[in-house]
Amino acid sequence: MRRHPIIQMVIIGAIASAIGIALGLWINWFPADAAKQAAPIDTLYDVLMIVSVPIFVGVVTVILYSVWAFRMRPGQELQDGAPIHGNTRLEVVWTAIPAIILVSLSSYAYTVLRDIEKVHRNELVVKVTGEQFAWTYTYPQAGGKPISSTQLYLPEDRPVRFDIRSKDVIHDFWVPAFRMKIDAVPGITTHVRVTPTVRGTYQVVCAELCGLGHATMRSTAYVVTPTAFRAWLAKQGQPPAPANAGAGKPLGKADLAALGKTTFTGDAGCASCHTLADAGSTGTTGPDLDTVLKGKDDAFIRTSIVDPNAVIAKGYSANLMPQSFGQSLSKQQLDGLVAYLATVSK
Amino acid sequence: MTAKLRGPGWYRAALFAVLGLAFAWVLVGVVRTAMHFDNTWDDGTAITTVALIAVPLFILVGLGCFDYWFYWAAGRPTRPEDHSSHGATSWRSYFRVNTDHKVIGIQYVCTSVFFLFVGGLIAMLMRAELAQPGMQFVDTATFNGLFSVHAALLIFLFVIPVFAGLANFVIPLMIGAPDMAFPRLNALSFWMLPLAGTMMLSSFLAPGGAFATGWTAYAPLSTDVPLGQLFFTVGVQLAGASSIATALNFLVTIITMRAPGMSFFRMPLLVWANFSTSLLVVIATPFIAASQFFVLLDRALGFQFFDAFVGAGRDGSVLMYQHVFWFYSHPAVYIMMLPGFGIISEVLSVKARKPIFGYRMMAFSLIAIVVLGFTVWAHHMFVSGMQSWVRIPMMITTAIIAVPTGIKIFSWLATLWRGVLHVDTPMLFGLGFLATFTLGGISGVMLAMIPFDIHVSDTYFIVAHIHYVLFGGSLFTIFAGIYYWFPKMTGRMYDERLGKLHFWATFIFFNLTFGPMHVIGIQGMPRRVADYADQFAAMNLAITIASFLLGLSMLVFLYNMVASWRGGPRAAANPWRAMTLEWQVSSPPPIFNFDNVPTVVGGPYEYGVPGAVHGIFQSPTEAVPAGAGASGPTSE
Amino acid sequence: MEAASAALHGHDAAEHHGPPEAHRSSRVEPQLLGMLLFIISEIMVFGAFFTAYFFIRVVDANPWPAVGTELPKLIAGFNTAILLSSSITLHWALESVKRGNRTGLKAGMLATFLLGATFLFVQINEYVHIGFAPSNSAQASVFFGLTGLHGAHVFIGLVLLAMVTVRAFRGHYSAEEHRGVEVPGIYWHFVDVMWVIVYSSVYLL
Numbered sequence A: 001m002r003r004h005p006i007i008q009m010v011i012i013g014a015i016a017s018a019i020g021i022a023l024g025l026w027i028n029w030f031p032a033d034a035a036k037q038a039a040p041i042d043t044l045y046d047v048l049m050i051v052s053v054p055i056f057v058g059v060v061t062v063i064l065y066s067v068w069a070f071r072m073r074p075g076q077e078l079q080d081g082a083p084i085h086g087n088t089r090l091e092v093v094w095t096a097i098p099a100i101i102l103v104s105l106s107s108y109a110y111t112v113l114r115d116i117e118k119v120h121r122n123e124l125v126v127k128v129t130g131e132q133f134a135w136t137y138t139y140p141q142a143g144g145k146p147i148s149s150t151q152l153y154l155p156e157d158r159p160v161r162f163d164i165r166s167k168d169v170i171h172d173f174w175v176p177a178f179r180m181k182i183d184a185v186p187g188i189t190t191h192v193r194v195t196p197t198v199r200g201t202y203q204v205v206c207a208e209l210c211g212l213g214h215a216t217m218r219s220t221a222y223v224v225t226p227t228a229f230r231a232w233l234a235k236q237g238q239p240p241a242p243a244n245a246g247a248g249k250p251l252g253k254a255d256l257a258a259l260g261k262t263t264f265t266g267d268a269g270c271a272s273c274h275t276l277a278d279a280g281s282t283g284t285t286g287p288d289l290d291t292v293l294k295g296k297d298d299a300f301i302r303t304s305i306v307d308p309n310a311v312i313a314k315g316y317s318a319n320l321m322p323q324s325f326g327q328s329l330s331k332q333q334l335d336g337l338v339a340y341l342a343t344v345s346k
Numbered sequence B: 001m002t003a004k005l006r007g008p009g010w011y012r013a014a015l016f017a018v019l020g021l022a023f024a025w026v027l028v029g030v031v032r033t034a035m036h037f038d039n040t041w042d043d044g045t046a047i048t049t050v051a052l053i054a055v056p057l058f059i060l061v062g063l064g065c066f067d068y069w070f071y072w073a074a075g076r077p078t079r080p081e082d083h084s085s086h087g088a089t090s091w092r093s094y095f096r097v098n099t100d101h102k103v104i105g106i107q108y109v110c111t112s113v114f115f116l117f118v119g120g121l122i123a124m125l126m127r128a129e130l131a132q133p134g135m136q137f138v139d140t141a142t143f144n145g146l147f148s149v150h151a152a153l154l155i156f157l158f159v160i161p162v163f164a165g166l167a168n169f170v171i172p173l174m175i176g177a178p179d180m181a182f183p184r185l186n187a188l189s190f191w192m193l194p195l196a197g198t199m200m201l202s203s204f205l206a207p208g209g210a211f212a213t214g215w216t217a218y219a220p221l222s223t224d225v226p227l228g229q230l231f232f233t234v235g236v237q238l239a240g241a242s243s244i245a246t247a248l249n250f251l252v253t254i255i256t257m258r259a260p261g262m263s264f265f266r267m268p269l270l271v272w273a274n275f276s277t278s279l280l281v282v283i284a285t286p287f288i289a290a291s292q293f294f295v296l297l298d299r300a301l302g303f304q305f306f307d308a309f310v311g312a313g314r315d316g317s318v319l320m321y322q323h324v325f326w327f328y329s330h331p332a333v334y335i336m337m338l339p340g341f342g343i344i345s346e347v348l349s350v351k352a353r354k355p356i357f358g359y360r361m362m363a364f365s366l367i368a369i370v371v372l373g374f375t376v377w378a379h380h381m382f383v384s385g386m387q388s389w390v391r392i393p394m395m396i397t398t399a400i401i402a403v404p405t406g407i408k409i410f411s412w413l414a415t416l417w418r419g420v421l422h423v424d425t426p427m428l429f430g431l432g433f434l435a436t437f438t439l440g441g442i443s444g445v446m447l448a449m450i451p452f453d454i455h456v457s458d459t460y461f462i463v464a465h466i467h468y469v470l471f472g473g474s475l476f477t478i479f480a481g482i483y484y485w486f487p488k489m490t491g492r493m494y495d496e497r498l499g500k501l502h503f504w505a506t507f508i509f510f511n512l513t514f515g516p517m518h519v520i521g522i523q524g525m526p527r528r529v530a531d532y533a534d535q536f537a538a539m540n541l542a543i544t545i546a547s548f549l550l551g552l553s554m555l556v557f558l559y560n561m562v563a564s565w566r567g568g569p570r571a572a573a574n575p576w577r578a579m580t581l582e583w584q585v586s587s588p589p590p591i592f593n594f595d596n597v598p599t600v601v602g603g604p605y606e607y608g609v610p611g612a613v614h615g616i617f618q619s620p621t622e623a624v625p626a627g628a629g630a631s632g633p634t635s636e
Numbered sequence C: 001m002e003a004a005s006a007a008l009h010g011h012d013a014a015e016h017h018g019p020p021e022a023h024r025s026s027r028v029e030p031q032l033l034g035m036l037l038f039i040i041s042e043i044m045v046f047g048a049f050f051t052a053y054f055f056i057r058v059v060d061a062n063p064w065p066a067v068g069t070e071l072p073k074l075i076a077g078f079n080t081a082i083l084l085s086s087s088i089t090l091h092w093a094l095e096s097v098k099r100g101n102r103t104g105l106k107a108g109m110l111a112t113f114l115l116g117a118t119f120l121f122v123q124i125n126e127y128v129h130i131g132f133a134p135s136n137s138a139q140a141s142v143f144f145g146l147t148g149l150h151g152a153h154v155f156i157g158l159v160l161l162a163m164v165t166v167r168a169f170r171g172h173y174s175a176e177e178h179r180g181v182e183v184p185g186i187y188w189h190f191v192d193v194m195w196v197i198v199y200s201s202v203y204l205l
Ligand code: HEA
Pocket: A055, A059, A098, A099, A101, A102, B216, B333, B334, B336, B337, B379, B380, B382, B398, B399, B401, B402, B403, B405, B406, B407, B409, B437, B438, B439, B440, B441, B442, B443, B444, B445, B447, B448, B449, B453, B456, B457, B458, B462, B465, B466, B469, B470, B473, B474
């Protein structure tokens, strides 16, 4: 009588677990898998699934079975159960087995960790800077001055080391498709290693609460062929920056616009927050300038840049856009931006 | 009127509140003049800062929490204790400073359930905003405020105090004590809570909005956001002081006031649970107090604990905050769970009519969790950029902590085995807890696995874990406990049918709300965001709908409690035929609990053991103290 | 603080129609136990501040004290001596009351209080003349944090001592009933010991 129900239960449990595991493995949990680091993590997850489901199902089965088999039936109102106080053998078992499972899981996880954090030779170093609420990526150049951009371009199949810093509060650099993330901590430089394997466009997400714009602090990562990457670097590299070049003589409208564009996509970091078709930027922190600037005059654009809180775009809150551009940008860069935005948003 | 103003009570409290404000204003003014600052008398921030600290204290004085001690301190003859401040005569008594642990217990429970509903309502607003991508109802500032206040209220003003409340009511009865060891301290620690809660809520009125840095309030964000943050910084101090005082009270009560014959291994497991919880509180809570002191000092007096950009550019230590914070806040999650474990042990063994399985291991596993709980804090910091080697030991200890927890789960299952299960509301919540908490715990173990955590940290997978352990864990045990002791506390029976309805609605919609969060989390939806990528729209809409239904199911609970308390059928002294002492006295218990202290002669869970007795009620002299003192357990 | 004074009052015996006297299941005095537990949590508060000290001085390997500042080891040393001697006078007061010697009690308490007050005064004076502010560097913050936290405890301790002294002069306490001196005394001794740790780690090391 005592054995029998247990066998029943084990069978039920086994079947249920099988189904559960199948389900767990069948559901497509993870986002796109675009880096060498992804596969080991996904496998670890599958293993965790395979281990946990039977445990959970087992617990639930026992509960349901007990309710079904031992529930109080009419006439039992005043009866008591069997006065069982314990069973040392059983207790040892259910202390030892979980302990073994957990230790082995931890060791496995440790090996995975070693694997995904392995240091490679000829790593491409990318400096990532987080600030409220934008990412800037800097590519140190052997010799020449480093190239900085608001979009993240990465060559396919090349190990990358990200050196991550923050200008203000804690942010967190995360590309879900790469699986890896690490905080950008004021005062220290943190590192994360990724080897992109699949060409494509992926989202960069800030995963640590950093203030008003946290939700929208996203940018884009492009994984491209090494040749395309070199081409892109070259394009970023050639300095059409008359910002300092033509210091004296006033520039023509075209040059101004050109300067405006480089400022917009370059170190000013506008592109990281604003979508602008002409600049090919996809930022979402700020409004889409193609639409909001329709029919706006230069004056408006200028104030919007130097004093963003003067007019708050509908659906956005104040203090999101830095108020420092009035100082940080040169007069010429400003004129450039205004000219550029005015032309492209016509 | 003047008499009213002089005597302790609300009028005097109001008066003192005003005095507190004045005090803050004058103090700030005087100091600033002394230091030759400009805008001496109208520095809003400074005044608010001082007022936030001063006004609550003044109000407490006004309410009369300190009167007795003032007399005592001045060495004047203290009023001979006439118990005017003891026991409830009418509903009004619950709004006065009262030293009766039963009154205080009910004050605690009602206050914290109020904050459950407020916090829940806030969650509803959050869900409404999250129903679709983009911004609909609130701006980002408000949204960040919403989830911060939501969590702060539900953790510091609901889960922690509600457990303290239930224990406050039950534990003295369970161990055969007439009251807590320090009744006035007990009253004081209660009255700090409404103040803390009001403070956190009123932060919405602060210029710049409510504190919006999550319940973790990471520096340096928390040191440079608007004024609202201070309402958290100071509010937590109040709540923390309250729970430290209560914990200390419990420890002293449990150690020094047990009935004759109640050895440690004859204590009900709820007492064990609160004993270990109180240990955690006394040791860990000072750390969150300190972490908030740091923030306060940085904000108010220009300290540089967290400013990594001063001087050499690496002076301030940002990670230090997280270490200090989590050294409290991980133990805090067990502070929010162990009392629940205690409740479940009571409910399951009574409702299954069986002795708890492996009593001693149940007690030891509690202690094991307390000890291990202090060794795992950095599992919240796997991606924080701390020294990477620290992660490994933390991963292992974190995983190992599942072992004592597992022992408990399995022992409860074994307690069900071959019992006579009375599957009523408390039992349903108990069983529901076993399932949901196991799931939440297992997701916790997954999080302990560093590589996986690197991916899901700060995503909705965490949010799912949080709610499976806090809602499916803590809250289910709280419901079980409230239904289980409702007859004892109110002297009336709750409506069983509504109770069952409440359980099923809650259980189903709970899983529908928080289950899917695992998925969107792994797929890459970060937490603490007001706006999200369109790919998650469908899931979030479903979650929002489920959460509204979950909210409605809470209304069933509310109605059941209110209606039954006012008009429910009278409850018998011991409707569950339980053995523990609180059920041996009338419902509700007499004002001084016992005419004379009972004597404990056996274990608390001897169901089905022929002729077993736990406590007997002659005066100790007549009773035969069966191996009184530290005799071996009869429960083995 | 509440806990401290609570531990002092305990719950009073003389109660007519009150509850039954609770059974004493432990030899430890509730008040004593309460104070000890309170001191444990106090130690943890200091522990947290020492964590800050540890991270900023050791982990981040910052110079200590901050470059261009120095800490008045000597004055603080004298101050330490003052505080420690106050522990002795306090002990003397307790011993006297145990022996029923009231003058000893009063003198001892008064001396203790004055010594404590002197310590606090010197400490504040040191702040005024130390030549740097908390806002100058993280090291400065830690310095003011730790010493300030301790100063606050000295203040609380002084308040308790003041109560005891007042009551001593009002003729309270006796050879039998002197817990009211003993329990705050424990707190004061704790404050002293804690200072030795603060002094040696902040000033000396
Ligand atoms: C009641 C509260 C509670 C409880 C009890 C727990 C219990 C556990 N938690 Fe959780 N946790 C939180 C509340 C809680 N947690 C909160 C609020 C956060 C988020 C904080 C924030 O950032 O806002 C968090 C975050 C959190 C993290 C950080 C994630 C991140 O931010 O990146 C981690 C990582 O390790 C973790 C792990 C665990 C583990 C291993 C347990 C274990 O104790 C669970 C043990 C239980 C079981 C495992 C189930 C029963 C056991 C068995 C059936 C035996 C067999 C099982 C196995 C062999 C697996 N939790």
